[in-house]
Amino acid sequence: DQQVKQNSPSLSVQEGRISILNCDYTNSMFDYFLWYKKYPAEGPTFLISISSIKDKNEDGRFTVFLNKSAKHLSLHIVPSQPGDSAVYFCAASASFGNEKLTFGTGTRLTIIP
Amino acid sequence: NAGVTQTPKFQVLKTGQSMTLQCAQDMNHNSMYWYRQDPGMGLRLIYYSASEGTTDKGEVPNGYNVSRLNKREFSLRLESAAPSQTSVYFCASSASRGRFNTEAFFGQGTRLTVV
Numbered sequence: 001d002q003q004v005k006q007n008s009p010s011l012s013v014q015e016g017r018i019s020i021l022n023c024d025y026t027n028s029m030f031d032y033f034l035w036y037k038k039y040p041a042e043g044p045t046f047l048i049s050i051s052s053i054k055d056k057n058e059d060g061r062f063t064v065f066l067n068k069s070a071k072h073l074s075l076h077i078v079p080s081q082p083g084d085s086a087v088y089f090c091a092a093s094a095s096f097g098n099e100k101l102t103f104g105t106g107t108r109l110t111i112i113p
Numbered sequence: 114n115a116g117v118t119q120t121p122k123f124q125v126l127k128t129g130q131s132m133t134l135q136c137a138q139d140m141n142h143n144s145m146y147w148y149r150q151d152p153g154m155g156l157r158l159i160y161y162s163a164s165e166g167t168t169d170k171g172e173v174p175n176g177y178n179v180s181r182l183n184k185r186e187f188s189l190r191l192e193s194a195a196p197s198q199t200s201v202y203f204c205a206s207s208a209s210r211g212r213f214n215t216e217a218f219f220g221q222g223t224r225l226t227v228v
Contacts, residue, residue: 004155006155009153034216036219041221041222042221042222043117043203043205043219043220043221043222044156044203044219045219046216046217046218049216089155089156091156100146100158100161100171101146101158101207101217102158102172103148103155103156103157104155105153105154105155106155
């Protein structure tokens with residue numbers, strides 16, 4: 001039972017354009033959502049997060065949008081740069097009960113120069 | 114500031130052998146986690162520890178044991194390795210901040226091959 005889903009295994013975007021990565025979740029108890037970026041042979045690194053009391057959070061070129069009614073979040077990267085090429089994982093947690101993160105399967109983003 | 118340190122980085126085991134993966138964090142975090150990453154499966158939680166002295170099963174605990182030795186260290190043990198345990202293992206830690214959790218910080222991973 002995949003509670004966090006990333007339905008696009010891969011995405012290619014031209015340098016300078018917008019990259020949009022999508023994530024859906026099924027557990028209505030999730031109230032904190034995160035995006036991680038992973039380069040080959042490295043551990044995932046935290047990128048940006050959003051709590052359920054917000055619908056948007058912005059950090060430089062990265063913006064995360066949360067649509068609670070649709071149980072959907074997205075990560076926008078504008079403008080996309082070659083260094084953004086990596087695997088992006090969406091993750092979610094529920095603040096009551098435990099703190100563990102549930103991850104999606106990841107989307108491999110390739111930025112084309 | 115080292116963050117989360119995992120050892121070893123690479124390991125090859127024969128079926129039936131045992132080994133312990135070590136993890137230490139220097140960020141004074143309460144929570145620590147062990148994940149495995151497999152192609153097409155994302156990151157799956159094996160075990161986690163919300164605080165020193167407590168451990169709980171995650172999504173895929175079978176074949177593994179853990180020890181939260183102290184606040185800094187959280188080890189993962191494979192008692193009798195199987196080829197299905199060939200994977201990349203990541204240790205992570207996180208702090209709590211009020212109602213909402215904070216981000217987890219990951220180690221660089223251990224690539225384990227069981228032949």
